[in-house]
Amino acid sequence: MNFFHFMAQNHQQVLELTLEHLWLVGLSTLFAAMIGIPLGIAIAHRPRLDKPVLAGANIIQTIPSLALFGFLLPLPWLGERADRLAILALTLYALLPIIRNTYTGIRGVDAAVLEAGRGMGMTDSQLLFQVELPLSISMILSGVRTAVVISVGLATIAAAIGAGGLGEFIFRGLAMVDNRVILAGAVPAALLALLADFSIGWLEKRLQPR
Amino acid sequence: MPDHPIIEFRDVSYAVAGTLVLSGLKFEVQPGETLVLLGRSGSGKTTTLKLINRLLSPTSGEVRIKGVPNTQLDLVALRRSIGYVIQEVGLFPHYTVERNIALVPWIMKWPEDRIRLRVKELMQLTGLIPELASRYPHQLSGGQRQRVGVARALAADPEILLMDEPFGALDPLTRNELQQEFLSLQRKLRKTIVLVTHDLREALRLGSRIALMETGRLVAALAPQEFLHSADPAASAYVRAFGDGLGTTLDRSAS
Numbered sequence: 001m002n003f004f005h006f007m008a009q010n011h012q013q014v015l016e017l018t019l020e021h022l023w024l025v026g027l028s029t030l031f032a033a034m035i036g037i038p039l040g041i042a043i044a045h046r047p048r049l050d051k052p053v054l055a056g057a058n059i060i061q062t063i064p065s066l067a068l069f070g071f072l073l074p075l076p077w078l079g080e081r082a083d084r085l086a087i088l089a090l091t092l093y094a095l096l097p098i099i100r101n102t103y104t105g106i107r108g109v110d111a112a113v114l115e116a117g118r119g120m121g122m123t124d125s126q127l128l129f130q131v132e133l134p135l136s137i138s139m140i141l142s143g144v145r146t147a148v149v150i151s152v153g154l155a156t157i158a159a160a161i162g163a164g165g166l167g168e169f170i171f172r173g174l175a176m177v178d179n180r181v182i183l184a185g186a187v188p189a190a191l192l193a194l195l196a197d198f199s200i201g202w203l204e205k206r207l208q209p210r
Numbered sequence: 211m212p213d214h215p216i217i218e219f220r221d222v223s224y225a226v227a228g229t230l231v232l233s234g235l236k237f238e239v240q241p242g243e244t245l246v247l248l249g250r251s252g253s254g255k256t257t258t259l260k261l262i263n264r265l266l267s268p269t270s271g272e273v274r275i276k277g278v279p280n281t282q283l284d285l286v287a288l289r290r291s292i293g294y295v296i297q298e299v300g301l302f303p304h305y306t307v308e309r310n311i312a313l314v315p316w317i318m319k320w321p322e323d324r325i326r327l328r329v330k331e332l333m334q335l336t337g338l339i340p341e342l343a344s345r346y347p348h349q350l351s352g353g354q355r356q357r358v359g360v361a362r363a364l365a366a367d368p369e370i371l372l373m374d375e376p377f378g379a380l381d382p383l384t385r386n387e388l389q390q391e392f393l394s395l396q397r398k399l400r401k402t403i404v405l406v407t408h409d410l411r412e413a414l415r416l417g418s419r420i421a422l423m424e425t426g427r428l429v430a431a432l433a434p435q436e437f438l439h440s441a442d443p444a445a446s447a448y449v450r451a452f453g454d455g456l457g458t459t460l461d462r463s464a465s
């Protein structure tokens with residue numbers, strides 16, 4: 001029985017775990033965007049805060065994922081369920097690329113454009129929504145894309161704490177020393193990463209300012 | 211007392227981190243005149259301009275608009291009532307020419323058909339052919355971009371126009387053309403204009419009065435003719451630096 005037979009036989013479970021994986025990645029990316037984009041905007045506008053915030057996000061990035069899952073385990077409510085923990089950890093990892101790209105995008109808006117806008121009486125929120133965000137949207141999306149691709153890979157490790165996802169196959173395969181089972185987790189995960197990379201990349205191009 | 215000067219600087223000083231950039235600035239701008247702020251780089255011309263629409267606030271003294279200190283006016287309303295043109299133009303790269311020009315009327319929530327009419331009128335006034343309306347700034351030449359910048363500044367029909375080296379980045383031929391059009395536009399519209407330049411020729415040609423600035427001080431404010439023959443050392447140094455043929459600049463603009 002080769003890999004394809006294995007996939008065909010277990011397609012039900014492959015689908016289930018893929019959806020679980022998507023759930024972990026999707027929700028954590030959403031949370032990371034909800035925190036990271038406003039934070040990136042805030043530090044772009046207040047240059048004094050940029051170093052500490054970016055340094056903080058950088059430090060999180062350097063914590064090994066298994067260790068981070070372990071650190072978070074004692075947290076109340078979150079520690080009760082493995083998927084909550086996994087989503088929190090993935091959110092933390094996704095913050096850096098999103099914050100950094102938002103910051104870079106907003107800071108990169110031409111100063112003359114901003115001065116003209118301000119000089120003509122645009123309010124801060126008009127400047128943000130009419131000028132700064134439209135001009136940096138593709139930069140921000142590129143950060144989200146990086147975050148998603150990293151998360152798809154990291155989420156496989158979440159199976160180690162029982163959060164499910166395609167990592168289940170990988171860990172099971174490792175234990176059974178069965179490459180087919182490992183591949184049944186790894187191949188769909190790789191496809192997910194490619195798909196996310198491609199589709200967000202496409203969106204990025206479409207929203208590119210001229 | 212209805213006859214306030216439209217812009218008045220009362221002993222204005224401006225300091226950045228303890229360093230005085232402008233000191234004791236005192237001058238008035240009358241309705242309909244073109245005051246040119248002339249001076250070398252770092253003399254405080256641009257800073258002076260930005261104090262008018264409060265992109266900067268004075269460290270001491272006050273700037274009055276039609277007799278009212280501009281700190282007492284609503285900041286956003288103040289800026290919308292003053293046109294602003296800068297050297298880098300600062301057009302929004304993601305907006306078409308049409309939307310760029312319509313910016314101020316749009317944020318002031320004019321009805322749409324009125325905006326459309328106004329844009330058409332302004333494009334004609336600034337010599338932009340209608341086909342350009344749907345183009346983006348990167349598809350325009352430098353001269354066209356500067357025209358759009360002027361059209362955008364005029365959109366809400368402001369009484370005051372601030373121009374910071376508006377023709378500085380253009381090639382000499384285009385600059386000449388735009389200066390010529392500036393003069394005919396000004397004859398039509400009679401705006402109150404404060405224009406910053408370091409080019410004496412431009413100052414003589416466009417200004418009804420020239421205010422010479424040096425190291426944050428106003429050295430002299432003279433009519434172009436007087437400026438040419440001024441005994442003031444700073445003014446005559448400027449005239450010497452630009453050399454011969456300045457008189458012809460003056461004759462041409464007078465005709």
